[in-house]
Amino acid sequence: MPYITDTKLNKGDLNIYQWGTEKCQARHHYGPAVRDHYLIHYIMEGSGKFEVEGRSYTLKKGQGFLICPGVITYYQASFDTPWHYSWVGFQGKMATKYLSLAGLDQKNPIFLYNKDSYIRDCLDKMNSISQFKPYSELKVTGLLYLFLYKLIENNSSNNVIEPQNRKELYVQKAVEFIEKNYSRKITISYLAKYIGINRKYLYALFKEFLNTSPKQFLLQYRMDKACELMEHTSLSIGDISRSVGYEDPLLFSKMFKNIKGMSPSNYRNKLNS
Structure with missing residues (x-):
């Protein structure tokens, strides 16, 4: 039935x-x-x-x-x-x-x-x-x-993955992991271990397929997410910092300025002007 x-x-x-x-x-x-x-x-x-x-x-x-x-x-x-x-x-x-x-x-x-x-x-x-x-x-x-x-x-x-496809699969899995876990305290060493490869090989694959390093990709992804959260005026900079994986708001502000060219506060002010 x-x-x-x-x-x-x-x-x-x-x-x-x-x-x-x-x-x-x-x-x-x-x-x-x-x-x-x-x-x-x-x-x-x-x-x-x-x-x-x-x-x-x-x-x-x-x-x-x-x-x-x-x-x-x-x-x-x-x-x-x-x-x-x-x-x-x-x-x-x-x-x-x-x-x-x-x-x-x-x-x-x-x-x-x-x-x-x-x-x-x-x-x-x-x-x-x-x-x-x-x-x-x-x-x-x-x-x-x-x-x-x-x-x-x-x-x-039942299927043998070709070497090139295996490389793409590693990168895909790494990106998916970052997208799901960017708000947590994750390291590139942990990411490589999760994928099942060493850190140097993961770095080489990111350079080959994404033209960036895993660390830089993670940082860029977190800052892009922080920009999205800036639109929520009820969230403080500290709230946003913790939401994208930074317990220290000062470190977050430093990383944000390195990527976006301005402080989080200035970015928010510009967004709301």
């Missing part, structure tokens, strides 16, 4: 649309039809076929298929061993990216996961949660993140 959520609330990075499970009768089918969200089916038992854009796939236990928004699809349980599948539908700002990391898109909609019961357990837990319980959607969304994490991990273990 499917559970369907209120799509008007789906404005975040990843939002549950529906989830459910079904033991299908022989030749039970759905479609041809389109969806307005992503929908993943995972086959618990049995077999069936999935058709999309003129391609037909015969699938069995341990495999799954992705339905993309706006794409016509058709799927049908087999006659001899009709499938039992579970599904989860979702959307959100990060949905496409997460699926891409899992190696899934409109042209590559099939995956295999049969190494353990992790995927199945996630879906079973989803289907044990009633939509009528308080905050059930929050719990199911947490399970969805774990589900997609495992698909991404599974895809990463």
Whole structure:
């Protein structure tokens, strides 16, 4: 039985649309039809076929298929061993990216996961949660993140990243870390350790791809964020300093002037003049 959520609330990075499970009768089918969200089916038992854009796939236990928004699809349980599948539908700002990391898109909609019961357990837990319980959607969304994490991990273990792509991935991960943690006390040594490379190599990669050092990138990012916060007149310079990772307002003012050419107070006055 499917559970369907209120799509008007789906404005975040990843939002549950529906989830459910079904033991299908022989030749039970759905479609041809389109969806307005992503929908993943995972086959618990049995077999069936999935058709999309003129391609037909015969699938069995341990495999799954992705339905993309706006794409016509058709799927049908087999006659001899009709499938039992579970599904989860979702959307959100990060949905496409997460699926891409899992190696899934409109042209590559099939995956295999049969190494353990992790995927199945996630879906079973989803289907044990009633939509009528308080905050059930929050719990199911947490399970969805774990589900997609495992698909991404599974895809990463099956693909060898080319050296150039690996370099870009290191830089991307470093930038993402800075964007999420600029307000904390982070060091470049810690950043390099988090990425899994040494500090000198991280420096070389930033120079190659961004034409700046990791330290300078972090400093510039913090000061740009400080400029955004200057628009909030209720925040003091000290408040802004702490919000971008500086406990010492004097040090913050010095760094701000080095980057922006004026003190934080002068910048704010100019902004409000």
